Amino acid sequence: MSSSRRTGSLECANGRPFVADAFLRTRVRRFLKRIGREAGQVSEVAKSVYCAEEASVILEVADDRGKSGSRPAGETTGAGRETVATRKKIPLRFSTIIGSSPKLMATFNTVSKLADTDSTVLVLGESGSGKELFARAIHHHSPRRNGNFVAVNCGAIPEELLESELFGHEKGSFTGAIRTRVGKFEMAHEGTIFLDEIGDMSPTLQVKLLRILQQQEFERVGGNQVIKTDVRVLAATNQNLERAIREKKFREDLYYRLNVIPLKIPPLRERKDDVPALTDAFIKKFNRTRNRAVTGVSAAAISSMTAYDWPGNVRELENVCERMVVIKGEGRIEAEDLPPHVLDPGAWSDAPSPDMLLVGALEEEAEAAAPSGRVTEISDAGINLKEVVEEYEMTLILGALEKCDWVKNKAATLLGLNRTTLVEKLKKRGITR
Structure with missing residues:
Protein backbone atom coordinates (compact mmCIF):
# COMPACT_ATOMS: atom_id res chain seq x y z
CA MET A 1 0.00 0.00 0.00
CA SER A 2 1.42 3.38 -0.94
CA SER A 3 1.83 5.83 1.94
CA SER A 4 1.46 8.79 -0.41
CA ARG A 5 -1.99 7.92 -1.70
CA ARG A 6 -5.32 7.83 0.13
CA THR A 7 -7.08 4.55 -0.65
CA GLY A 8 -10.42 5.01 1.06
CA SER A 9 -12.53 6.79 3.64
CA LEU A 10 -14.54 5.93 6.71
CA GLU A 11 -18.01 7.21 7.54
CA CYS A 12 -20.31 6.86 10.53
CA ALA A 13 -23.69 5.20 10.25
CA ASN A 14 -25.25 8.63 10.04
CA GLY A 15 -23.34 9.32 6.85
CA ARG A 16 -21.08 12.02 8.28
CA PRO A 17 -17.29 11.77 8.30
CA PHE A 18 -16.32 9.94 11.45
CA VAL A 19 -14.22 12.83 12.72
CA ALA A 20 -17.36 14.92 13.20
CA ASP A 21 -18.89 12.33 15.53
CA ALA A 22 -17.64 13.16 19.02
CA PHE A 23 -18.81 9.90 20.58
CA LEU A 24 -16.85 7.67 18.22
CA ARG A 25 -13.84 9.89 17.75
CA THR A 26 -11.54 8.39 20.40
CA ARG A 27 -12.39 4.74 19.66
CA VAL A 28 -12.11 5.15 15.92
CA ARG A 29 -8.74 6.84 16.28
CA ARG A 30 -7.47 3.87 18.29
CA PHE A 31 -8.88 1.48 15.69
CA LEU A 32 -7.15 3.32 12.85
CA LYS A 33 -3.89 3.40 14.75
CA ARG A 34 -4.09 -0.38 15.06
CA ILE A 35 -4.75 -0.70 11.32
CA GLY A 36 -1.93 1.70 10.59
CA ARG A 37 0.46 -0.17 12.84
CA GLU A 38 -0.22 -3.39 10.98
CA ALA A 39 0.22 -1.67 7.64
CA GLY A 40 3.37 0.13 8.73
CA GLN A 41 1.68 3.52 8.43
CA VAL A 42 0.82 4.44 12.00
CA SER A 43 2.33 7.91 11.90
CA GLU A 44 0.56 8.93 8.69
CA VAL A 45 -2.78 7.51 9.83
CA ALA A 46 -2.65 9.13 13.26
CA LYS A 47 -1.63 12.44 11.76
CA SER A 48 -4.41 12.41 9.16
CA VAL A 49 -6.99 11.46 11.79
CA TYR A 50 -5.94 14.33 14.05
CA CYS A 51 -5.79 16.90 11.27
CA ALA A 52 -9.11 15.85 9.77
CA GLU A 53 -10.75 15.90 13.19
CA GLU A 54 -9.52 19.40 13.96
CA ALA A 55 -10.40 20.75 10.51
CA SER A 56 -13.88 19.25 10.52
CA VAL A 57 -14.94 20.53 13.90
CA ILE A 58 -13.31 23.95 13.48
CA LEU A 59 -15.30 24.43 10.28
CA GLU A 60 -18.46 23.38 12.12
CA VAL A 61 -17.79 25.94 14.85
CA ALA A 62 -17.14 28.68 12.30
CA ASP A 63 -20.18 27.68 10.25
CA ASP A 64 -22.42 27.70 13.33
CA ARG A 65 -21.26 31.20 14.20
CA GLY A 66 -21.91 32.33 10.63
CA LYS A 67 -25.40 30.83 10.54
CA SER A 68 -26.34 32.55 13.78
CA GLY A 69 -26.15 35.87 11.97
CA SER A 70 -24.20 37.26 14.88
CA ARG A 71 -22.24 40.42 14.39
CA PRO A 72 -20.24 42.36 16.90
CA ALA A 73 -22.24 44.66 19.12
CA GLY A 74 -23.72 47.71 17.44
CA GLU A 75 -21.71 49.05 14.54
CA THR A 76 -18.52 47.09 15.03
CA THR A 77 -18.93 45.20 11.79
CA GLY A 78 -15.28 45.50 10.78
CA ALA A 79 -12.95 45.25 13.75
CA GLY A 80 -15.08 42.94 15.81
CA ARG A 81 -16.20 40.28 13.35
CA GLU A 82 -14.50 36.91 13.60
CA THR A 83 -14.67 35.53 10.06
CA VAL A 84 -14.68 31.87 9.08
CA ALA A 85 -11.15 32.34 7.78
CA THR A 86 -10.04 33.62 11.18
CA ARG A 87 -11.77 30.80 13.04
CA LYS A 88 -10.05 28.20 10.86
CA LYS A 89 -6.78 29.32 12.39
CA ILE A 90 -8.02 28.88 15.96
CA PRO A 91 -8.05 25.29 17.29
CA LEU A 92 -11.41 24.02 18.50
CA ARG A 93 -10.48 23.90 22.15
CA PHE A 94 -9.61 27.62 22.11
CA SER A 95 -13.15 28.46 21.04
CA THR A 96 -14.08 29.61 24.56
CA ILE A 97 -11.37 32.30 24.38
CA ILE A 98 -12.69 35.14 22.27
CA GLY A 99 -10.49 37.20 20.00
CA SER A 100 -8.17 37.08 17.01
CA SER A 101 -5.57 39.77 17.75
CA PRO A 102 -1.91 39.02 16.95
CA LYS A 103 -0.99 38.84 20.65
CA LEU A 104 -3.77 36.35 21.35
CA MET A 105 -2.94 34.24 18.31
CA ALA A 106 0.70 34.11 19.41
CA THR A 107 -0.43 32.86 22.82
CA PHE A 108 -2.60 30.20 21.16
CA ASN A 109 0.44 29.09 19.19
CA THR A 110 2.52 28.77 22.36
CA VAL A 111 -0.21 26.75 24.08
CA SER A 112 -0.41 24.40 21.10
CA LYS A 113 3.30 23.68 21.39
CA LEU A 114 3.37 23.00 25.13
CA ALA A 115 0.02 21.27 25.58
CA ASP A 116 1.05 17.82 24.38
CA THR A 117 3.73 17.41 27.05
CA ASP A 118 3.49 16.72 30.78
CA SER A 119 5.74 19.64 31.67
CA THR A 120 4.66 21.93 34.48
CA VAL A 121 3.45 25.33 33.26
CA LEU A 122 3.43 28.58 35.22
CA VAL A 123 0.72 30.84 33.79
CA LEU A 124 1.59 34.48 34.37
CA GLY A 125 -0.76 37.40 33.91
CA GLU A 126 -2.60 40.24 35.51
CA SER A 127 -5.79 39.73 37.47
CA GLY A 128 -8.74 39.24 35.14
CA SER A 129 -6.67 38.37 32.07
CA GLY A 130 -8.08 34.83 31.72
CA LYS A 131 -5.37 32.61 33.20
CA GLU A 132 -7.78 29.78 34.06
CA LEU A 133 -9.26 29.78 30.55
CA PHE A 134 -5.80 29.21 29.11
CA ALA A 135 -5.07 26.53 31.70
CA ARG A 136 -8.24 24.73 30.59
CA ALA A 137 -7.17 25.11 26.97
CA ILE A 138 -3.83 23.46 27.79
CA HIS A 139 -5.64 20.56 29.45
CA HIS A 140 -8.15 20.06 26.64
CA HIS A 141 -5.36 20.15 24.08
CA SER A 142 -3.25 17.60 25.96
CA PRO A 143 -3.14 13.78 26.07
CA ARG A 144 -4.85 14.10 29.48
CA ARG A 145 -7.97 15.66 27.97
CA ASN A 146 -10.11 12.67 28.98
CA GLY A 147 -9.08 13.07 32.63
CA ASN A 148 -10.38 15.59 35.13
CA PHE A 149 -9.42 19.25 35.14
CA VAL A 150 -9.46 20.35 38.78
CA ALA A 151 -9.06 24.04 39.64
CA VAL A 152 -8.14 25.31 43.11
CA ASN A 153 -7.86 28.98 44.08
CA CYS A 154 -5.14 28.91 46.73
CA GLY A 155 -5.87 32.50 47.72
CA ALA A 156 -9.57 31.97 48.35
CA ILE A 157 -9.31 29.13 50.88
CA PRO A 158 -8.08 29.69 54.45
CA GLU A 159 -4.67 28.15 55.09
CA GLU A 160 -6.01 25.74 57.71
CA LEU A 161 -8.48 24.31 55.16
CA LEU A 162 -6.32 24.38 52.03
CA GLU A 163 -4.21 21.37 53.04
CA SER A 164 -7.32 19.21 53.41
CA GLU A 165 -8.72 20.63 50.17
CA LEU A 166 -5.59 19.66 48.24
CA PHE A 167 -4.60 16.38 49.86
CA GLY A 168 -7.79 15.16 51.52
CA HIS A 169 -8.07 13.91 55.10
CA GLU A 170 -8.78 10.77 57.07
CA LYS A 171 -11.80 10.32 59.29
CA GLY A 172 -11.14 11.72 62.76
CA SER A 173 -7.98 13.56 61.74
CA PHE A 174 -9.35 16.80 63.21
CA THR A 175 -12.52 18.14 64.79
CA GLY A 176 -15.30 17.92 62.24
CA ALA A 177 -13.61 15.27 60.08
CA ILE A 178 -16.51 12.85 60.36
CA ARG A 179 -15.55 10.93 57.22
CA THR A 180 -12.59 10.36 54.94
CA ARG A 181 -12.34 12.95 52.20
CA VAL A 182 -10.58 12.68 48.87
CA GLY A 183 -8.49 15.74 48.01
CA LYS A 184 -8.08 17.61 44.76
CA PHE A 185 -4.85 15.84 43.82
CA GLU A 186 -6.61 12.48 43.99
CA MET A 187 -9.52 13.86 41.97
CA ALA A 188 -7.07 15.02 39.30
CA HIS A 189 -5.35 11.61 38.97
CA GLU A 190 -4.49 11.04 35.29
CA GLY A 191 -5.72 14.56 34.59
CA THR A 192 -4.64 18.12 35.35
CA ILE A 193 -4.72 20.23 38.50
CA PHE A 194 -4.68 24.02 38.21
CA LEU A 195 -3.37 25.89 41.25
CA ASP A 196 -4.43 29.51 40.91
CA GLU A 197 -2.84 32.25 43.02
CA ILE A 198 0.03 29.94 43.90
CA GLY A 199 1.91 32.88 45.42
CA ASP A 200 -0.55 32.91 48.34
CA MET A 201 0.34 29.38 49.43
CA SER A 202 1.89 29.08 52.90
CA PRO A 203 5.52 27.88 53.32
CA THR A 204 4.28 24.63 54.93
CA LEU A 205 2.10 23.75 51.96
CA GLN A 206 4.84 24.79 49.55
CA VAL A 207 6.98 21.98 50.97
CA LYS A 208 4.20 19.43 50.44
CA LEU A 209 3.58 20.64 46.91
CA LEU A 210 7.29 20.35 46.16
CA ARG A 211 7.17 16.70 47.23
CA ILE A 212 4.33 15.98 44.82
CA LEU A 213 6.20 17.64 41.96
CA GLN A 214 9.36 15.67 42.75
CA GLN A 215 7.97 12.28 43.76
CA GLN A 216 4.32 12.26 42.65
CA GLU A 217 3.17 11.14 46.11
CA PHE A 218 1.56 12.50 49.29
CA GLU A 219 -0.43 11.51 52.38
CA ARG A 220 -3.85 12.69 53.39
CA VAL A 221 -4.13 14.88 56.47
CA GLY A 222 -4.06 12.54 59.48
CA GLY A 223 -3.06 9.56 57.34
CA ASN A 224 0.05 7.40 57.02
CA GLN A 225 -0.62 5.73 53.70
CA VAL A 226 1.48 7.07 50.83
CA ILE A 227 -0.75 7.83 47.86
CA LYS A 228 0.75 7.85 44.39
CA THR A 229 -0.72 10.24 41.87
CA ASP A 230 -0.26 10.81 38.16
CA VAL A 231 -1.18 14.43 37.61
CA ARG A 232 0.01 17.36 35.54
CA VAL A 233 0.38 20.56 37.54
CA LEU A 234 -0.45 23.96 36.09
CA ALA A 235 -0.03 26.97 38.36
CA ALA A 236 -0.87 30.64 37.98
CA THR A 237 -0.11 33.90 39.70
CA ASN A 238 -0.32 37.64 39.20
CA GLN A 239 2.49 38.18 41.71
CA ASN A 240 6.20 38.64 41.15
CA LEU A 241 7.45 35.32 42.51
CA GLU A 242 11.10 36.26 42.07
CA ARG A 243 10.57 39.17 44.45
CA ALA A 244 8.68 36.84 46.81
CA ILE A 245 11.73 34.56 46.80
CA ARG A 246 13.99 37.46 47.75
CA GLU A 247 11.58 38.33 50.56
CA LYS A 248 11.64 34.69 51.76
CA LYS A 249 7.91 34.31 51.08
CA PHE A 250 8.24 31.72 48.32
CA ARG A 251 10.59 28.75 48.02
CA GLU A 252 13.16 29.05 45.28
CA ASP A 253 13.25 25.30 44.61
CA LEU A 254 9.46 25.22 44.21
CA TYR A 255 9.61 28.19 41.85
CA TYR A 256 11.99 26.36 39.52
CA ARG A 257 9.81 23.25 39.65
CA LEU A 258 6.74 25.26 38.68
CA ASN A 259 8.39 27.56 36.15
CA VAL A 260 9.49 24.84 33.73
CA ILE A 261 7.48 26.52 30.97
CA PRO A 262 6.25 30.07 31.64
CA LEU A 263 3.16 31.21 29.74
CA LYS A 264 2.52 34.95 29.71
CA ILE A 265 -1.11 35.95 29.12
CA PRO A 266 -1.34 39.38 27.45
CA PRO A 267 -3.40 42.02 29.26
CA LEU A 268 -6.42 43.38 27.41
CA THR A 376 -40.40 60.56 43.19
CA GLU A 377 -42.45 59.46 40.20
CA ILE A 378 -44.36 56.26 39.57
CA SER A 379 -46.31 55.90 36.36
CA ASP A 380 -50.02 55.14 36.39
CA ALA A 381 -49.14 51.60 35.31
Missing part, protein backbone atom coordinates in the same frame (compact mmCIF):
# COMPACT_ATOMS: atom_id res chain seq x y z
CA ARG A 269 -4.70 46.73 26.77
CA GLU A 270 -2.21 44.84 24.56
CA ARG A 271 -4.95 43.22 22.49
CA LYS A 272 -7.50 45.98 22.10
CA ASP A 273 -8.55 44.62 18.70
CA ASP A 274 -10.43 41.97 20.69
CA VAL A 275 -12.57 44.46 22.64
CA PRO A 276 -15.43 44.63 20.06
CA ALA A 277 -15.77 40.84 19.82
CA LEU A 278 -15.59 40.44 23.59
CA THR A 279 -18.18 43.18 24.07
CA ASP A 280 -20.52 41.48 21.63
CA ALA A 281 -20.16 38.14 23.40
CA PHE A 282 -20.76 39.62 26.85
CA ILE A 283 -23.82 41.57 25.74
CA LYS A 284 -25.35 38.42 24.28
CA LYS A 285 -24.53 36.54 27.47
CA PHE A 286 -26.15 39.10 29.76
CA ASN A 287 -29.14 39.61 27.49
CA ARG A 288 -29.77 35.92 28.01
CA THR A 289 -28.96 35.61 31.72
CA ARG A 290 -30.45 38.95 32.83
CA ASN A 291 -33.49 38.84 30.54
CA ARG A 292 -32.60 42.03 28.68
CA ALA A 293 -32.91 43.10 25.04
CA VAL A 294 -29.91 45.31 24.28
CA THR A 295 -29.44 45.34 20.50
CA GLY A 296 -25.84 46.49 20.28
CA VAL A 297 -23.28 49.19 20.93
CA SER A 298 -22.77 52.35 18.91
CA ALA A 299 -19.55 53.05 17.05
CA ALA A 300 -18.81 55.97 19.38
CA ALA A 301 -19.19 53.76 22.45
CA ILE A 302 -17.00 51.03 20.97
CA SER A 303 -14.39 53.66 20.10
CA SER A 304 -14.26 54.82 23.72
CA MET A 305 -14.13 51.25 25.00
CA THR A 306 -11.28 50.39 22.65
CA ALA A 307 -9.34 53.49 23.71
CA TYR A 308 -9.66 52.62 27.41
CA ASP A 309 -6.79 50.60 28.93
CA TRP A 310 -8.89 48.15 31.01
CA PRO A 311 -6.62 47.76 34.06
CA GLY A 312 -8.99 45.05 35.29
CA ASN A 313 -8.65 43.27 31.94
CA VAL A 314 -11.36 40.97 30.54
CA ARG A 315 -13.02 40.65 33.93
CA GLU A 316 -13.48 44.43 34.10
CA LEU A 317 -14.86 44.53 30.56
CA GLU A 318 -17.33 41.78 31.46
CA ASN A 319 -18.29 43.73 34.59
CA VAL A 320 -18.92 46.92 32.60
CA CYS A 321 -20.93 45.08 29.94
CA GLU A 322 -23.14 43.51 32.59
CA ARG A 323 -23.76 46.87 34.20
CA MET A 324 -24.67 48.50 30.88
CA VAL A 325 -26.98 45.66 29.85
CA VAL A 326 -28.77 45.59 33.21
CA ILE A 327 -29.24 49.37 33.40
CA LYS A 328 -29.96 50.01 29.70
CA GLY A 329 -32.38 47.13 29.45
CA GLU A 330 -33.11 47.46 25.73
CA GLY A 331 -32.06 49.35 22.63
CA ARG A 332 -28.56 50.36 21.64
CA ILE A 333 -25.87 51.32 24.12
CA GLU A 334 -24.52 54.80 23.38
CA ALA A 335 -21.32 56.47 24.53
CA GLU A 336 -23.16 58.31 27.31
CA ASP A 337 -24.20 54.93 28.75
CA LEU A 338 -20.57 54.05 29.49
CA PRO A 339 -19.27 54.40 33.05
CA PRO A 340 -17.48 57.74 33.52
CA HIS A 341 -14.06 56.16 34.06
CA VAL A 342 -14.33 54.41 30.66
CA LEU A 343 -15.75 57.39 28.78
CA ASP A 344 -13.17 59.84 30.13
CA PRO A 345 -10.24 58.02 31.81
CA GLY A 346 -8.25 61.24 32.24
CA ALA A 347 -10.85 62.74 34.53
CA TRP A 348 -10.65 59.65 36.75
CA SER A 349 -6.88 59.23 36.89
CA ASP A 350 -6.77 59.85 40.65
CA ALA A 351 -9.86 57.78 41.40
CA PRO A 352 -9.86 54.24 42.83
CA SER A 353 -9.36 51.39 40.36
CA PRO A 354 -12.41 50.76 38.13
CA ASP A 355 -13.24 47.35 39.59
CA MET A 356 -13.59 49.05 42.99
CA LEU A 357 -16.11 51.59 41.70
CA LEU A 358 -19.06 49.44 40.67
CA VAL A 359 -20.99 49.46 43.93
CA GLY A 360 -20.53 53.20 44.44
CA ALA A 361 -21.43 53.97 40.83
CA LEU A 362 -24.59 51.92 41.05
CA GLU A 363 -25.54 53.71 44.25
CA GLU A 364 -25.13 57.01 42.39
CA GLU A 365 -27.42 55.70 39.63
CA ALA A 366 -30.01 54.77 42.23
CA GLU A 367 -29.75 58.13 43.98
CA ALA A 368 -30.21 59.92 40.67
CA ALA A 369 -33.33 57.90 39.98
CA ALA A 370 -34.66 58.17 43.53
CA PRO A 371 -33.46 61.25 45.47
CA SER A 372 -33.38 60.95 49.26
CA GLY A 373 -34.07 57.25 48.93
CA ARG A 374 -37.63 57.82 47.66
CA VAL A 375 -39.10 57.16 44.24
CA GLY A 382 -47.23 51.19 38.56
CA ILE A 383 -44.07 49.19 39.19
CA ASN A 384 -43.21 45.72 40.43
CA LEU A 385 -41.43 46.71 43.62
CA LYS A 386 -40.22 43.19 44.34
CA GLU A 387 -38.55 42.89 40.93
CA VAL A 388 -36.96 46.33 41.20
CA VAL A 389 -35.56 45.59 44.66
CA GLU A 390 -34.32 42.12 43.65
CA GLU A 391 -32.63 43.52 40.54
CA TYR A 392 -30.88 46.25 42.49
CA GLU A 393 -29.89 43.78 45.20
CA MET A 394 -28.36 41.42 42.64
CA THR A 395 -26.48 44.26 40.99
CA LEU A 396 -24.92 45.18 44.34
CA ILE A 397 -24.11 41.53 45.06
CA LEU A 398 -22.35 41.13 41.71
CA GLY A 399 -20.48 44.37 42.31
CA ALA A 400 -19.28 43.12 45.69
CA LEU A 401 -18.20 39.79 44.18
CA GLU A 402 -16.21 41.55 41.48
CA LYS A 403 -14.64 43.81 44.08
CA CYS A 404 -13.58 40.76 46.09
CA ASP A 405 -12.43 38.80 43.02
CA TRP A 406 -15.38 36.40 43.51
CA VAL A 407 -14.21 35.25 46.93
CA LYS A 408 -17.65 34.66 48.43
CA ASN A 409 -16.58 34.89 52.08
CA LYS A 410 -15.18 38.38 51.55
CA ALA A 411 -18.13 39.51 49.44
CA ALA A 412 -20.59 38.28 52.06
CA THR A 413 -18.75 40.25 54.74
CA LEU A 414 -18.79 43.36 52.56
CA LEU A 415 -22.54 42.99 52.07
CA GLY A 416 -23.31 42.20 55.71
CA LEU A 417 -24.57 38.71 54.81
CA ASN A 418 -23.49 35.27 55.84
CA ARG A 419 -21.95 33.14 53.09
CA THR A 420 -24.85 30.67 52.95
CA THR A 421 -27.36 33.45 52.26
CA LEU A 422 -25.15 34.85 49.52
CA VAL A 423 -24.75 31.44 47.86
CA GLU A 424 -28.51 30.84 48.01
CA LYS A 425 -29.23 34.18 46.34
CA LEU A 426 -26.76 33.39 43.55
CA LYS A 427 -28.17 29.89 43.13
CA LYS A 428 -31.70 31.28 42.88
CA ARG A 429 -30.62 33.44 39.94
CA GLY A 430 -28.63 30.64 38.33
CA ILE A 431 -25.34 32.50 38.72
CA THR A 432 -22.24 30.32 38.96
CA ARG A 433 -18.59 31.13 38.67
